Amino acid sequence: MELNMTIPQLSKKIAATMQVISPPARLAILIAIGRGEACVCHLEAILGWRQAYLSQHLMALRKAEILQDRRDGRYVYYRLKDEAILALVREAATLAGLDPQSVDALANPSPGPDCECPHCAPSLIPTERLRS
Numbered sequence: 563m564e565l566n567m568t569i570p571q572l573s574k575k576i577a578a579t580m581q582v583i584s585p586p587a588r589l590a591i592l593i594a595i596g597r598g599e600a601c602v603c604h605l606e607a608i609l610g611w612r613q614a615y616l617s618q619h620l621m622a623l624r625k626a627e628i629l630q631d632r633r634d635g636r637y638v639y640y641r642l643k644d645e646a647i648l649a650l651v652r653e654a655a656t657l658a659g660l661d662p663q664s665v666d667a668l669a670n671p672s673p674g675p676d677c678e679c680p681h682c683a684p685s686l687i688p689t690e691r692l693r694s
């Protein structure tokens with residue numbers, strides 16, 4: 563509980579989090595990850611953006627502890643640290659006059675054949691990794 567804070571102090575802290583997630587590209591990343599887990603190549607395939615552009619936003623979201631990452635071989639997987647952030651995105655969608663269900667409907671889509679990560683294409687995992 564943050565009962566010893568003034569309203570301006572409280573507001574400043576809330577605004578910091580909202581500013582981190584508010585750029586459209588970052589909201590897109592949160593929706594694309596949804597309740598799942600995604601590597602950069604996966605997000606590249608889903609959103610159609612370059613890896614360098616995505617990495618810059620992923621870094622900001624991770625630094626703000628909105629995302630957490632996990633390394634597995636040459637892939638780094640990102641997931642939402644707290645899925646409650648999706649509820650905030652749904653509320654914001656409602657305020658924007660959108661159907662909040664559209665957030666869930668679009669969340670965590672399949673990237674199709676453009677992604678070669680082990681989640682999408684397990685057959686492409688090198689055999690030495692399967693043996694270990």
Ligand SMILES: [Zn+2]
Binds near residue numbers: 604
């Ligand atoms: Zn993938």
